[in-house]
Amino acid sequence: MQITTVKMIRVLTEIGVPLNMIKELVQNRSPEKMLKLLSKHKDIVADELLFLEALSNGVSSHLYHICVMSYLIMLSSKVIIHKSSTAAVAINILSNGS
Numbered sequence: 001m002q003i004t005t006v007k008m009i010r011v012l013t014e015i016g017v018p019l020n021m022i023k024e025l026v027q028n029r030s031p032e033k034m035l036k037l038l039s040k041h042k043d044i045v046a047d048e049l050l051f052l053e054a055l056s057n058g059v060s061s062h063l064y065h066i067c068v069m070s071y072l073i074m075l076s077s078k079v080i081i082h083k084s085s086t087a088a089v090a091i092n093i094l095s096n097g098s
Contacts, residue, residue, distance in 0.1 A: 015041045 005026060012022045017037065025033055 012037075012041075015045055017041060 009022055009026065012025070013019070017025075021037070025037065
């Protein structure tokens, strides 16, 4: 098997082409078939990228909200620092006085 065939199989596998289609393409090579297949999968990969970008934006939004909520919780409590000879001990007193 030639290096170019191995590379072609690897690339087609990475972009999600089923093995039976790769086998058929390797056995019956033609530039037209390859062009059609790559064009189709380029569109599929582009759609996957859009989906992953939207997913990433959603995760970023959730992270932001968690950080804001954590910060607000931290602000709602008072921290008193008691210094001893061995260490500084932080004691949280909730804003409601408990």
